[in-house]
Amino acid sequence: MNDLQTSVLYNREIAPGYYRLGLLAPGYPEQAVPGQFVMVQIQSQNDPLLRRPFGIFNVGTLPPLCSGLPERDYVELVYKVVGRGTRLMSALQEGDAVRLLGPLGQGFDCNTTAGPPLLVGGGIGVVPLFMLACNLVKQTQPVRLLMGGRRCDDVLAVTEFERLGVETYVATDDGSLGEQGLVTQVLERKLKKYPTARVYACGPMPMLKAVHDICVRHEVALQVSLEALMACGIGACLGCVVPGRRHRSDQPDYRCTCKQGPVFDARDLSWEVDHD
């Protein structure tokens, strides 16, 4: 965990409103675990004040710029422009300064060999699944990705997954890519076929809830990666809590998304609460 003053390698629009951002990040390839995240400070002024959390899409090392120079570790983020912070980020250019806090939080537990892995992503939720897939393909084959999105533009990085050797299945609400419908339909089918699968999911809360219900019904293990409003990302502010397993409004049981998550075993969370 580090607070780096670093700089932009590239910042490319990969689909309308989606960007892929490469940042110099010494140490990340050794330290980062799939499912972890970073807090990005885009600018030096006080508005916007807070950093923005982003999942780690990938880490790697570039060859030296010229011989004699050191190799260059980097981290890749993929983000969607939704508000003023991400809008400012979309204007970043090569060489621009950025502060980067991370890698943060608890990532996916992939030290289990039980059952074939099924990755379920919804929209931008695909981000942490890529680095996960990179690790999983080294342990087991095949790795399967079930991807959902509103329309084809919201289905990102599928070719990257395929290049890794991941079997990908896509569903979109409007049928503009893959089959028409929800990714949860696909999940139901796959779980019938692979009843011992372990599921890793990231996406919007209603999707995660549906995935959870399906996994409970099929009695398979599920790890989910959550989003929450965050001020610090390091467990200091307690702004990012989610209701845990034993949560009741009269006797709350809160878990810190940034410190105890963002990846949770689905059994440790409360799924009764109205997530909207």
Added chain:
Amino acid sequence: MNDLQTSVLYNREIAPGYYRLGLLAPGYPEQAVPGQFVMVQIQSQNDPLLRRPFGIFNVGTLPPLCSGLPERDYVELVYKVVGRGTRLMSALQEGDAVRLLGPLGQGFDCNTTAGPPLLVGGGIGVVPLFMLACNLVKQTQPVRLLMGGRRCDDVLAVTEFERLGVETYVATDDGSLGEQGLVTQVLERKLKKYPTARVYACGPMPMLKAVHDICVRHEVALQVSLEALMACGIGACLGCVVPGRRHRSDQPDYRCTCKQGPVFDARDLSWEVDHD
């Protein structure tokens, strides 16, 4: 007067810490008068909140980018990096968006033919004198510029003035350019030689006060361009007032720098007040 959403043509460092900024500015060549200023909004977020005032260095028109396209009016500013606003400005690049309010305020009155003009600039105070010189050289010859600065780096644009045919005399505190000493020494000498001169001055307040005292002694006309803290630049907030001729602390007489100035006839101001 206009509030333009415009863009940067260039932003070049012309001396350590000094930048020359070109902005597209339709209408400026016809509208702007020497001594007027603009209010620049650098960024879209709320911090820094207020615009920054800058004197107009020059205006002009560039040929069309290609035939068929319209000509491109521009305004040039020259600024010194002193705080966070100007630091942000120094990072502007070609094509970046900027909001530009202006041209604002009362400029120099150069419709008088009496006496040879003497321009007295201190440091960044040279800025409004350049456009003034551009106008004066068309009416009368010779135009003389007396320029002062801490050291040679603070003496800007002298070659530009010389290219106009302006006779320039430089004094620096450390003698690193021109003669060693204060620009007011030079002024004394010149006024002895040209006792009917009219003086136009812009620079730090202590310099202006010294210039004023000399002009009073020599009984020559003086116009000064002032700086003041400004929020609006259009006479709405009353934040930018300076004490006028009849000012007394028990019976104040305030003038609005942005609306009644920034150029004042020195006789309209109070020179008793402690300007620091």
Added chain:
Amino acid sequence: MTELVSRPSLAVELAGMHLRNPVMPASGTFGYGQEFTPYLDLEGIGALVTKGVSLHPKAGNPTPRIAETSAGMLNAIGLQNVGIEAFVRDKVPFLERINTPVVVNFFGNTLDEYEQVAARLSDVSVVRAVELNISCPNVKQGGIVFGTDPVAAAQVVERVRRQLKIPLIVKLTPNVTDIRVMARAVEEAGADVISCINTLTGMAVDLKRKRLHLANGTGGLSGPAIKPVALRLVYQVVRSVSIPVIGIGGIMTAEDALEFLLVGARAVQVGTANLVRPGIMAEIVAGIETYCQHQGIADINDWIGSLNEE
């Protein structure tokens, strides 16, 4: 998706005044209107609120009078103004030519002064309402601020009300422990409308000179920095009184204005934003209209106060 409304109605009513839309300037940030004509159609805003006027001309404070702060500014202009007679003589003729309701903000340092200005303004036909600034020190009562003491506030409101044939807007200061007490006091004393908030009292330090930056020492904090405090106070005032409330504080965008309206403000005033972007009120009005169109809000009055609360 909600249906698109072709031309939503933005008109609101304030104490008998019909405003074409709920957006008006905050006093002291819009001069007497004239300065803004190059940037804004004065007949596109709901009302025109002028700089605070007093019985006698006031020269204001020495400089520095302003300071920039994070997402805000401090001002200690010191209520500089030409005085009521020069106002009527020099400013009113321009205001008479504009087809937009004129609200005149005013203040005094004694009850008598307040009364005299009110009486004079009530006779000026272009003045459709007055806005009473009670954030001033009461010199007769040893400098206690009218606006922070419910008894003093009620007294000045009652006395002023008696001088007036036109609606009285009372402008509250945020620098109090419980604004609800102040709001109820001025409502009971006869206020027709409450506007809030005025500036938060603040300070800036000039490190280089080891001095307070403002010549006056303290100044009033305004701008987006104070919006969260303003929203809370407007929310509380709306729920404490039955007269309409004008929301003020840090409004920079149509969304900001819509937030104040949602918590129950009948109209809004835009202050500091005018100084940064002189044409901003036109953009805010247009933005509210577009928002209503997209959200299927046919009448802005359906939006006002429609906050969902458990």
Added chain:
Amino acid sequence: MTELVSRPSLAVELAGMHLRNPVMPASGTFGYGQEFTPYLDLEGIGALVTKGVSLHPKAGNPTPRIAETSAGMLNAIGLQNVGIEAFVRDKVPFLERINTPVVVNFFGNTLDEYEQVAARLSDVSVVRAVELNISCPNVKQGGIVFGTDPVAAAQVVERVRRQLKIPLIVKLTPNVTDIRVMARAVEEAGADVISCINTLTGMAVDLKRKRLHLANGTGGLSGPAIKPVALRLVYQVVRSVSIPVIGIGGIMTAEDALEFLLVGARAVQVGTANLVRPGIMAEIVAGIETYCQHQGIADINDWIGSLNEE
């Protein structure tokens, strides 16, 4: 030019505590310190102030608990904490290993609760001072906030003081008409130090859902947005009491800290800035040191309160 001071002394004294420098975290923004060890040497700051603790564990408010505002943030964490016993059991052992004075912030909902926590903390040897948060509603007195009523505040301070063998810091809320009255009340009641300010009460609106953004409705505004208000209040408190004052509110840089010290704060607390830049206090300490070197300030105590005033 002033001469360069090779190694200025930054040490200050607070109610008998010797701090190596005047910079410490503000409660609730620094956890119990441990979270920050990757970013900061805990032995480089003047003191360590822990998250507010209460008699019983407190689960805090539902979410959303935070909102970003212009140059600030709102929080309605709801004082979530593990409770005094778990604090002593689980957090104190870590704190015992650090050679930095520990200040424990605490609160209660009744006078009894305040007393019991104080008594318990006074017996924990690592606790060098306590900081009393009186911005909580007094449930026994119908929810009136201890911190806005001078009589209630004095009462809780007196009762707590009697339980303590260590210094008592009382933390004031800015949400009052006249903070000087509160400051004098708590000084007379036995406070050894005053810290101010706590957060300003504010609100945020979620336009999309037409709801208040925070589940709790209101939240506390902190960050650079509030610095001008905090500076003013610290200035006023310093001039109203003779006990030392800790300045808090929007400090992001060494310059900000130097401003609070200049108007008379003996020390400062850094809050929201820790959330944005976990290593920031080290930078602030280093920046103060550099400033002193360049300005020829051999001892920070020469700077404290040295504001030029006419």
